Amino acid sequence: MASAPANLPLFYNDLVPLNSRDHATWRARTIDKAPWLANQHAVPLTVEEFPQAGRLYPIVFSSGQDVVPLALMGLNEGVNVFVEADGTVTNSVYLPAYARRYPFMLAKLQPTAQDLSLCFDPASGLLGEFDDGQVLFDGTATSQATQAILQFCESFEQAGQRTQAFVEELKKHDLLMEGEVSIQPQEGGQPYVYRGFQMVDQEKLRNSRGDVLRGWAQNGLLPLIYAHILSLELISTVFAMQNQQGKGPIPTLPPLPTF
Numbered sequence: 001m002a003s004a005p006a007n008l009p010l011f012y013n014d015l016v017p018l019n020s021r022d023h024a025t026w027r028a029r030t031i032d033k034a035p036w037l038a039n040q041h042a043v044p045l046t047v048e049e050f051p052q053a054g055r056l057y058p059i060v061f062s063s064g065q066d067v068v069p070l071a072l073m074g075l076n077e078g079v080n081v082f083v084e085a086d087g088t089v090t091n092s093v094y095l096p097a098y099a100r101r102y103p104f105m106l107a108k109l110q111p112t113a114q115d116l117s118l119c120f121d122p123a124s125g126l127l128g129e130f131d132d133g134q135v136l137f138d139g140t141a142t143s144q145a146t147q148a149i150l151q152f153c154e155s156f157e158q159a160g161q162r163t164q165a166f167v168e169e170l171k172k173h174d175l176l177m178e179g180e181v182s183i184q185p186q187e188g189g190q191p192y193v194y195r196g197f198q199m200v201d202q203e204k205l206r207n208s209r210g211d212v213l214r215g216w217a218q219n220g221l222l223p224l225i226y227a228h229i230l231s232l233e234l235i236s237t238v239f240a241m242q243n244q245q246g247k248g249p250i251p252t253l254p255p256l257p258t259f
Contacts, residue, residue, distance in 0.1 A: 011036045011102045013123035017109055020140045027133030029126050035087030037099050041074035044098045046159035047166045050224050052094050054231035061176060061198040067167045071096050075194055081241040097156050106153045118150050177201040183239050200225055
């Protein structure tokens with residue numbers, strides 16, 4: 001059994017490689033709830049998800065060195081207005097692929113390893129020697145369910161690489177700036193100010209060279225930028241949802257998680 005990485009990603013408490021020796025008779029349960037998501041206000045996104053996710057969530061970028069696009073499912077730490085406390089997901093809500101991937105992910109078993117192995121979080125309670133659920137192995141061979149999980153995780157990794165290339169292009173042209181949003185509550189009083197994230201600097205975008213903008217339009221980067229910009233209008237919608245659900249805001253958004 002490989003030891004878990006020192007810094008585990010969001011949601012994960014441990015990582016164990018899936019293998020036919022230790023998990024030959026194990027099954028994976030299918031559930032209709034996502035309790036690991038209930039108290040998370042910011043979830044990583046891939047660029048392929050911008051058009052669909054941007055209809056529901058504000059899309060921002062994390063601060064710090066390792067910049068990641070994030071879907072804001074709440075404006076305050078521990079608040080998710082789209083997922084109930086028990087993990088029940090609001091009808092018709094698009095769940096980011098990062099959340100749907102859990103409890104699985106591809107990871108290196110050793111720091112020097114070249115290949116990625118399919119691993120899972122044993123603390124999730126979703127895999128085990130159950131009477132119900134999808135079988136993970138057919139003898140020593142992976143089952144169709146496991147092959148589908150592996151394919152999804154591989155697609156996610158590829159999307160992650162494209163997302164990183166998109167972020168690097170933004171950084172190359174210095175388009176990211178520290179964000180700040182001020183929302184005036186309907187009842188009056190002091191506005192609530194949210195910080196701790198990055199956003200595209202629209203003035204710099206407008207002043208970008210014509211050949212650069214044409215290149216972004218041709219390779220699909222420009223629509224992604226505008227999907228992000230347009231989604232920022234939803235910050236006030238999420239703010240209103242928090243108030244309706246009795247999850248009152250605090251004046252300043254804590255720094256978003258880094259990944």
